[in-house]
Amino acid sequence: GExxxxxxxxxxxxxxxxxxxxxxxxxxxxxxFPWYKQELGKGPQLIIDIRSNVGEKKDQRIAVxxxxxAKHFSLHITETQPEDSAVYFCAAPNNNAGNMLTFGGxxxxxxxx
Amino acid sequence: AAGVIQSPRHLIKExxxxxxLKCYPIxxxxxxxxxxxxxxxxxxxxxxxxxxMQSDKGSIPDRFSAxxxxxxxxxxxxxxxxxxxxxxxxxxxxxxRGGQYFGPGTRLTVT
Numbered sequence: 345g346e347x348x349x350x351x352x353x354x355x356x357x358x359x360x361x362x363x364x365x366x367x368x369x370x371x372x373x374x375x376x377f378p379w380y381k382q383e384l385g386k387g388p389q390l391i392i393d394i395r396s397n398v399g400e401k402k403d404q405r406i407a408v409x410x411x412x413x414a415k416h417f418s419l420h421i422t423e424t425q426p427e428d429s430a431v432y433f434c435a436a437p438n439n440n441a442g443n444m445l446t447f448g449g450x451x452x453x454x455x456x457x
Numbered sequence: 458a459a460g461v462i463q464s465p466r467h468l469i470k471e472x473x474x475x476x477x478l479k480c481y482p483i484x485x486x487x488x489x490x491x492x493x494x495x496x497x498x499x500x501x502x503x504x505x506x507x508x509x510m511q512s513d514k515g516s517i518p519d520r521f522s523a524x525x526x527x528x529x530x531x532x533x534x535x536x537x538x539x540x541x542x543x544x545x546x547x548x549x550x551x552x553x554r555g556g557q558y559f560g561p562g563t564r565l566t567v568t
Contacts, residue, residue: 378556387461387547387559388500433499443488443554444513447499 346371346438350448357424358456365451367434368416377417378445379408380433388433392419424455459484461560463548469566470538478533478563482550488512489531490557491523494545506531507553538567 347370357363369377375396380388394401394408394417401408405424410417421428431452435445462481470476482489488507492500493516502515506525517523520538525531535542543566549557 376554380559387562390556390558393556438502438513438515443551443557444490444502444505444515445500445557446502450499 346374346436346446348434348436348446348448350434350451352451353449354452354454356454356456359424359426361424363419363421363424363428363453363455365419365432365434365453366416367418367436367448368414369436370415371436371438372412372415374436376437377408377410378435379406379419380435380447382431382433382450384430421453424453426455426457429453429455461548461550461558463546463560463563465563466561467564467566469568471568472538472540474538474567476535476538476565478535478546478548478565480531480533480548480550480560482529482531482548483558486550486552486558487529488551488553489525489529490549490551491517491531491533492547492549492559494547494562496544500547503533535565540567543567 350367378393381391382388405422407420431450434448438444438446464479490505491503494500503517505513509525523533545562547562549559551557
């Protein structure tokens with residue numbers, strides 16, 4: 345099955361700085377990599393995803409990069425704001441036939457005003 | 458836009474009781490997933506359904522069962538509840554293998 349590792353577990357940045365969260369995965373057949381933001385007491389919110397046919401995808405202040413050879417992908421948040429503070433999870437599908445997700449351990453991002 | 462609806466939002470049960478959690482997917486989504494999230498943990502996949510048929514099975518205990526109905530809503534049935542079942546239970550839905558969108562969750566407390 346898929347194994348997803350996520351680093352760092354906590355990240356503290358100053359408002360306006362950039363934040364980078366990195367994940368590695370084990371199954372070279374995986375082809376879809378979503379990122380979720382989870383605020384306290386809420387469900388995970390899909391914020392961006394990338395498929396293996398592209399190396400980078402951007403959506404305003406958020407970008408994801410994928411290196412299939414190295415089996416790692418990263419989330420980049422620029423110009424961070426206090427409302428970006430949350431737990432972020434990366435994920436990868438557990439197998440090729442289905443769509444079940446294996447999540448990384450999560451990164452608690454704190455943006456200090 | 459319409460989101461995934463889960464009910465109830467909070468549930469308190471005693472050990473050995475049963476619980477039923479309900480999930481209403483985003484309209485036109487045909488796939489439903491159930492995840493369990495313990496305190497400070499990442500979500501763990503339990504089970505999924507595509508077009509009312511079970512499609513994948515994860516770490517779901519034998520005491521739990523689930524199904525998807527003709528209107529695509531799903532129910533997770535949990536029997537012989539244990540203290541360790543206390544967690545957040547999330548339902549997510551997708552259109553085929555598209556992105557999974559999570560509901561607000563049901564917080565289950567077993568006392």
